[in-house]
Amino acid sequence: MSALYTLSLLVIGVIGTNIIKQFIPKIPEAFILIVVGVLLSFTRIFNHFELEPEFFMLAVIAPLMFLDGQQQSFKKIRQRFSIILLLSVVLAVASAAAVGVLANWLESSWSLPLAIALAAIVVPTDAVAVKSLTSDTQMPEGVNEALELESLFNDATGLVMLDLALSVLQKGAFSLTTGLMHFLFVAIGGVIIGILSGFILVWLRSSIAFRMAQPETTIIPISLLTPFAVYFMAETWHTSGILAVVATGIVHNWESSKLKLTSTNVQLTQTTVWQTFSNILNSIVFLILGISLPTVFHEIARIGLNVTIQLIGLASLIYLTMFIVRFIWARYEDNKSSEHFFGPRHAPQHNFYSRVFAISGVHGTVTLAMAFSLPTHIGHQPFPYREQLIIVATAVILISMIISAIALPLMLPAQVTSYTPDELNQTRNDMVDFATLQMRRIISDHDQREIVTAQLQSQKGWHQITDRETIKNNYQSLLTDTQNFISDYLHSDQVTTHYQVEVINAYQKIITRFDANHQRLSLGRMRLLKRITHRLAKSLKHTTWHLGHRQFTKKQKQLARQKWLTQHADKQQQWADMKSGLLALNDEVINAVDHYLDDVLANNIANNHTENQHIDFVRRDLDRYFTLIRRDYSKNTPVIASTVYIEAFQAEYNFIQDQVKQGKIPATMASLLYTEINQAQTLQLQQAEQLEGLGDQ
Template identity: 30%
Template sequence: MESFELVLVLLAGVILASLAEQLIRHVSLPLVQITVGLLAALLIPRVANVRIDSELFLVLFIAPLLFNEARESSKHELWTNLPSILSLAIGLVGITVLIVGFVLTMLVPSIPLAAAFACAAALGPTDAAAVSALGSTVNLTKRQKVLLLGESLINDASGVVCFQFAIAAAVTGTFSLVNAGMRFAVLFFGGIAFGMAAGFVAFLGVTLLRRRGFENNVVHVLYEVFTPFLVFLLAEELHVSGILAVVAAGLVMARHTPRLTTTAQAKHNLLSNGFWEIIVYVINGVIFVLLGMQLPQALSPTLTGGSGLLHFMGITLAVTLLVMLARFVWVLAMELIHRNPETGLRGIAHMAPTIKEALVTTIAGPKGAVTLSIIFTIPLTVEDGSAFPERGFIILVTAGVILCTLISADVLLTRLSPSQETGVSEEVIRRFEVMVLKNTIAELESKIAQGTHPEYEPATRAVLGGYRARLIKTQLEIAEYSDAMTMLIRNTLMVQRQRSDELEKEILSHVSGKAAAPYYALLKNIRGSVGYYNKGTHVGLRGGGLSMRLRMLYAALNPHKVSDEKLELMYYQTCLFALELERVAIAYLEGVMAHGSEDVVKAARILIDEHRSIEETLQKRVGYTGEQPGADAGKLFDAKQCVLSEQYRLSHEYLAMITAGALSVELEKIGELQAAGSIGEDVAQVLRQNVYVLQMNAGFE
């Protein structure tokens, strides 16, 4: 029951921290979560003494976090920066252990050297996820992001291994450098080898299940979540690094920019993304709430060695500065000799920017979940049964360093490297969505221009109409275009409506109200197929006066049979009608561009391009040769009847395939923008999920 109560307190703390973050905009989420944990410990004293088994902590929290980070990482970027990543993940951890260990023993003589090394080893790993969770926006370069991610994936293992050696020496009083080196090699390379093999087997298992038609997405997602726990536990049983095994398995199963082929895959991606997002958020939240619950112990004289709060705070601050100084010097040296692949220059050629980037990379590597989990594994006693020296004090110093590095990242990063954006707002998402839609439309239009598959052109033009409608709707939601475009669209529809009233009289003068009914439905469908939506599809053929409208209603309720040949003629005439409406719209917008303000001209330029594309689509649809709408248009129809029938057949036959292909193109354009650094992973994720929803709604199997 106590465990269940603890779970409820932790989840409640995560929820309250999420709500508090919305009210405290300038404080990072991890710090809010730590504060909530501190308050929980003060209000509910028994939770302050909670202890979680260290091995359970690693497998329950760290394994899924690292697996998901590795799964979503870019293997190409990690491989390109591998020397720098290994330098940080192994070399820097080793230097930190030596420097911090010796200095800590000098500052607190009651801490044996081996125990001091253990504390320093726990402070080696960084928590790049903590930076991503910061409420303040930070502008990191592409290299900095890759280095921080790669470092956090590997230095967890090196920190754990160094910690285990130091603890063994502290408990037994003996240490062998040769044995430690051999053990490190087995743990390091053995963990990677086992993880790669396990990841391949897991990936192969999913592939075989899908090939056999097993498409239960809930089971597939649970399989993903189950994988890191199983890999970690099996690796530990084989006495290799479970952390590195999880990372290696995640890299083998890493995602690629997806190409949609089935609805099941879209559903799986949506479900998987949402499930992992919740898991990662909860795990990170629980870890920092737990950290906050440990802080009240700093006030206990028994844990601080009776030295007082000020002494404890001084030691914590000194260790924090030492860790960050060692990291800064190492990163600066690494960046000074690093050669920029684009310019060919080393960092030493431009000292000031290099020093600033090194400082940002230093501060952007705070300590977090892994450090906390490692330090909790300090045993209570040594080999002779006596208490482990200064165990409580070491744990509290480590917790204090975590807190200091998080505060430093929250306060300093936004000043050293402020982001140009205020966050991933809906406005930002819409702007990038416009870029993706324009690129997708350009790609589809290029396929039409190539003419390699003319049978696909009718369906492609129909799909283009839907993309143009999405583009206009998205642009209307952007503040920069919204007012001007709303005004222009309203006025353009008004101009089209006036012209349609003039043309309507001629058409209705030759047909009865009952015979005219199909014209109304045809025009609405035609305008909808080329990109109009909502009120735009209802422009034209309104039915004249009340008498005509009543006859139209009667005709709609009591439809009469129309021959296929007659229906094709009506479709042809209605397309000509729609073409004339596009001409008047273009003429109106051209006039606006000649006399409008800057904002209006910019919006008009966007709209006129869309109307010209619609005009071209309609002309291709009916094989237009210059005829005008009206009764006389039927004279030219006989030569075009086969064109219309064939166009309709091809459009219907290939529509599903072209729509699915267009969605795949859209995903490719998102991936291209992300690879070029134009958009971040968070924006790309939102845009991809929008495409997944569209693909699911289309329902292609």
């Protein structure tokens, strides 16, 4: 149960962060997650929490690296192989060497292998952390690609170097040949296992996709289990599990390009599942960093302030050293691919992009996991300076994140979009209103028309109601106009020539009861209290009458009713005729009001009035009252044919296409709205199929 509680708290932390960041959008999400993680550390489950590296690498890092691999095409990897090797191996080794020499020089009590172990720990970079810190800025595409390719493999480089350093610490000797062979075995072995596993799994998934009626129920679970299985298998063979899952991810990217538009439901569902899963895991990474900080602070308190200041100073120099190495490499690397990332060497922006790349060397939780993976004992002796290495690694992480969070937004331009959120909302509202009007004109049945209208209007979302006071005023005004229209209609020649005066007067009396108590935007305690009081008074009056006439049992009430009906047989027929007339008149009023409100909507669209939510509110409230008049309490919802929804969403597509052709909206907005329409159509058709299936039962 402890594992369940742990997972539940982490998910609650993610949810809480998503809520908090809405109120402080200028603070990077990573820092909010870290603070929430620190707060979670005070719970009983996370008290004195110490990261378990093996579990963390398997459960969190492996699926994230698998997804990163899926986002990299094999063609790009082949084209950029030389620069990837330089970024992930050569640059990582150079940075580790510089950091190791520096640490060994400043901390004379540390042996060189111990300093190299620290260097290996702080080498891995975290492209996800960079994206979190620069979400509101425009990161150069080339630099962003370089960061992604670098972090794709340098985790494995750092892990292999740490393994070599620990081996030297344990054996007390180092062989360059042995170390190189070990490096090649771990790296190449992991890649080979990943590629072979990937092709086997791709073959299996493709066979299932082409042969099963519902392949997603099998393929998606296989996809979710893939990174864990591949990582575990590679580590069992003492090769790099990280490189294995990345290689498998790249092979799976090839699978997607092979399938193209085949098994679209599987691919769309799988993409959605993985995006949600990866977002949660990325958030958990920073939560775990925050949860781990109190353990580090406890070690700081134990070793004292003077030593801590020295270690923080060392961490600052280590970060500065890695910054210099990264800048020099980006500035003077002569590989042709580097020009793709940073521009021509003699161009003005090359120097700027090199600085951005150097500052973007953010270190994340992989570094902390590697630090906590240091054994407590080595060679039958306590591991030397383990707590100090963890403190330095943590300080490097925080320094890199803080400097990047401050410097990059100052260096980079703000994120620019071709449209504002208000413009997107306005276009979406126009699109929905256009499609709504089109469908209302071609659907003859009132009930079906209202259901389709409600479904289309729901695309606007309740969050679009920003100015409630204005909508309320528009609602009141339109409701009054509609009531006046109904009154005029009841006294028009079209009605007076077909219905008796008694029927018209009775209906007029009924419709005037639609007052403020039925208005959607005036809901409140007074309305609720009034309705409760009215019902209690009515029930009391009803009960008192039956008691006064000695009608206690159900049988007594039925006999009294039959006697009364026999005595008033003439009035019974009059009431039946009156009821028939009222129902017929109600149907005509419903159609007249529908046409009236449709004309109001059409006029607003023609005059470019975007906020038409009040029309839908009036329509729904009046329709609810008309339903009460005809006493239609049926719970059966009319089933709408799928073709109706297809036609409705096609109207939305046509509207967006027309707006793009006229140059009224940019292509980026159109693409987003096309995606929304496609998703809404898929969901609505699924629901329609379910309702049709229930109707056939």
